[in-house]
Amino acid sequence: MARAFVAAAVYASIAACTTPGTQESVRSNASPSAQGTPIQAPALPGAQQISGNDRVYTADQSSNTVSVINPATNTVLGTIALGKPRLEPGADVLGAMYDGEIDVHGLGFSRDGKWLDVIDVTTNAVHVIDTATNQVVRTMYVGRAPHEGFFSPDGTRLWVAVRGQDYISVLDWRAGKEVDRIRTEDGPSKVVFSPDGKLAYVNHLRASRVDMIDVASRRIIKRLPIPEQAGGSSDMAISPDGRDIWLGMPTNGRTTAVVNARTFRVEAVLNTGPRTNHPNFVTVDGVDYAYQTVGGLNETLVYRRSKTGAPPTLVRTIHNNGHGPHGIWPSPDNTRIYVALQNSDAVDVIDTHTNSVIKTLPIGQSPMALVYVARGTPATSTNNLGRQGLGMRMQNLSLSVTGSSGQGTALIRALPGINEVTIGATGLPPNQQFTAYASDGTRTTALMSMVSNQFGNIDEGLSYAYFFANHYTSVILKPGTPPGEHEPGPAMPQA
Numbered sequence: 187m188a189r190a191f192v193a194a195a196v197y198a199s200i201a202a203c204t205t206p207g208t209q210e211s212v213r214s215n216a217s218p219s220a221q222g223t224p225i226q227a228p229a230l231p232g233a234q235q236i237s238g239n240d241r242v243y244t245a246d247q248s249s250n251t252v253s254v255i256n257p258a259t260n261t262v263l264g265t266i267a268l269g270k271p272r273l274e275p276g277a278d279v280l281g282a283m284y285d286g287e288i289d290v291h292g293l294g295f296s297r298d299g300k301w302l303d304v305i306d307v308t309t310n311a312v313h314v315i316d317t318a319t320n321q322v323v324r325t326m327y328v329g330r331a332p333h334e335g336f337f338s339p340d341g342t343r344l345w346v347a348v349r350g351q352d353y354i355s356v357l358d359w360r361a362g363k364e365v366d367r368i369r370t371e372d373g374p375s376k377v378v379f380s381p382d383g384k385l386a387y388v389n390h391l392r393a394s395r396v397d398m399i400d401v402a403s404r405r406i407i408k409r410l411p412i413p414e415q416a417g418g419s420s421d422m423a424i425s426p427d428g429r430d431i432w433l434g435m436p437t438n439g440r441t442t443a444v445v446n447a448r449t450f451r452v453e454a455v456l457n458t459g460p461r462t463n464h465p466n467f468v469t470v471d472g473v474d475y476a477y478q479t480v481g482g483l484n485e486t487l488v489y490r491r492s493k494t495g496a497p498p499t500l501v502r503t504i505h506n507n508g509h510g511p512h513g514i515w516p517s518p519d520n521t522r523i524y525v526a527l528q529n530s531d532a533v534d535v536i537d538t539h540t541n542s543v544i545k546t547l548p549i550g551q552s553p554m555a556l557v558y559v560a561r562g563t564p565a566t567s568t569n570n571l572g573r574q575g576l577g578m579r580m581q582n583l584s585l586s587v588t589g590s591s592g593q594g595t596a597l598i599r600a601l602p603g604i605n606e607v608t609i610g611a612t613g614l615p616p617n618q619q620f621t622a623y624a625s626d627g628t629r630t631t632a633l634m635s636m637v638s639n640q641f642g643n644i645d646e647g648l649s650y651a652y653f654f655a656n657h658y659t660s661v662i663l664k665p666g667t668p669p670g671e672h673e674p675g676p677a678m679p680q681a
Contacts, residue, residue: 223298224560225518228426228467233518239561241317243302244513244526244533245290246550248272248599248606249575252290252304253533253549254320256567257517257524257558260535260545264571266320268306268313271551271575273650275603287311292376293513293555294336294344302559303344303359305332312346314359317559320570326362328355333391334376334421334555338401339383347374349391356404368404371395375420380447381428387447389419389433396422396431396445408450416443416455421464425474430491432465432476438641442478444498454497459483460612460643463512464555467491468520468538475501475538477523479511482612482643486511486525486534488541507546508532509582509595510610513556526553529597529608531580550575551599579654585611585622586662594644596622596661598653605654607633609647611663614638621667624651624658632668633661 224240225233238258246253250269255262269286270277278284292305295317302315312335314324331350338345343365344357354374356366373392379385379401386399394417398408412419412433419433424447431445442462444454460482468475474491476498488502508530516523516538525534531552535545579600587593594611609622621635634649 222562224562226295226297226299226560227516227518227520227558228423229516229518229520230426231469231472231520233520234560235519236517236522237560239564240299240517241559241561241565242515242524242533243293243557243559244549244553245293245304245555246531246553246575247289247291247307248552248601249550249578250287250290250306251550251575252293252302252315253553253575254571255524255533255547255549257522257535260547262547262549262576264320264568265550265574265576266315266322266570267572267574268304268311268322269309271601272606273601273604291554292332292334293557294334295557295559296337296341297339298341299559299561301337301341302557303335303337305335305346307331307333312344312357312359314344317561318563318565320566320568324359324362326357326359326364328357328364329353333374336377336379339379345377345386347376347388349373349375354388354399366404368399368406370397370406371409373418375418376422378422378424378431380424381426385447387422387424387431389422391418391420391437394418396433398450410445410450410452412443413452413455416441416452419443423465423467425467425476425491426469427474430467430476432478434462434464434478436461436463436481436645440641444476446495453492453495456489456498458487459485460641461510461610461645464514466514466516466523468516468523470520470538477514477516479514479525481510481512481528482610482645484509484511486514486536502541504536504541504543506534507543508534509597512554515556515558517558518560524556524558526556528552528554529595529610530582531575531578531599548576551578551580551601583661585609586660587611587614587664588662589665590614590618590620590663592642592663594663600654601650604650605652607649607651607653607661609634609636609644609649609661609663611638611644612642614642614644615665616640616642618665619667620644620663620665622647622649623662623664624653624656625660625662626656626658627660629656630662631656631658635667
């Protein structure tokens with residue numbers, strides 16, 4: 187009887203949040219509503235200050251969790267577990283009978299701050315979480331390898347980029363079903379909506395294009411070619427004034443494209459660095475800035491945006507307090523910006539006036555996406571939260587590159603029953619075979635073989651070994667493969 191009551195309460199909560207309909211209505215995000223609906227970041231100057239009602243979330247791919255942070259106190263409240271950690275032996279995560287989620291990766295939210303959506307790349311799942319209670323209220327399954335999703339401006343639909351295929355899945359999340367498919371270029375990666383809610387933009391990992399979609403009709407009305415030197419895009423963001431769309435390009439590791447959303451033209455292609463990841467926006471003292479994470483350099487770049495169509499100007503390089511900066515989101519009042527450190531299992535809190543890291547928070551394992559969700563009403567603190575993925579051992583080691591140019595790092599992360607070893611390197615000869623070895627100074631054991639890409643980078647080589655138990659102290663990268671091994675293929679990046 188108690189279980190039935192809880193289910194009925196959850197259904198009533200979902201049903202009360204929206205009104206029926208099959209077309210998305212348009213509502214501006216320019217100011218709070220009369221009922222006190224908060225302005226969401228990125229926001230124009232004048233939005234509300236950081237509140238203890240607000241939450242910062244990260245999608246933690248190795249622990250299969252969502253970390254929950256109170257930004258007013260910079261406190262990690264706990265995690266929401268959506269599956270067992272990678273290679274959990276007791277759960278048989280890679281076995282045929284496992285029914286949990288794998289690779290928690292993407293995040294989005296409703297404009298009223300009441301709902302968070304979470305995307306699991308490998309198990310093709312989309313979850314909706316009540317931000318007041320940390321409770322999963324709906325789980326749906328879409329096509330192959332969805333990457334990111336966002337609620338429509340009125341909150342009635344979820345638009346999910348199905349990156350393993352070629353469409354946007356439009357979900358009626360209250361009913362738990364797909365109601366439309368918007369065909370796009372190959373590999374749609376993310377959907378962002380214009381501040382006025384009338385337009386949606388879609389970037390692509392395997393096509394050099396950005397699609398502009400009319401939200402009301404769900405029809406593509408323009409397709410913008412992206413210069414080939416920029417290449418496919420994994421992440422993007424739209425500025426709060428609706429003018430700029432910035433695209434992060436991790437594949438070629440060199441550039442980000444700046445698109446004028448009003449003229450729908452490319453205004454700049456920037457050299458930013460290997461594993462260029464997520465962009466976002468703040469305004470400080472009347473100056474508009476764009477922040478861009480560069481995972482291969484452990485840096486967040488700060489650009490001054492142009493109002494005239496000229497290329498943006500690099501004004502600051504922030505050296506992150508950890509490795510692999512990935513997701514990034516500001517607070518609505520533009521005073522803070524938060525960066526997920528994929529290879530340090532942490533979040534950097536950055537003061538946007540000084541552009542310095544003021545706090546680093548240990549969170550779940552392998553954080554990817556990060557969002558800041560402003561809330562107008564109190565949220566429960568730790569209800570429905572656990573500790574999965576928190577407090578796990580991890581270590582970053584500098585790679586010892588022998589017999590070749592290059593440098594890099596190795597991350598060793600403790601998982602249940604095994605250790606995850608992630609290799610990232612730059613400055614190598616392009617298109618060359620390499621093998622990583624673990625060593626304690628006397629013993630040397632091959633971990634993995636991989637091939638540098640055309641730019642001389644290894645973006646993410648992944649292996650599993652008993653590293654800590656064997657008391658290894660270093661990781662050595664050498665050209666070639668171990669004797670008797672076949673030549674490997676290239677290491678595949680995760681974006």
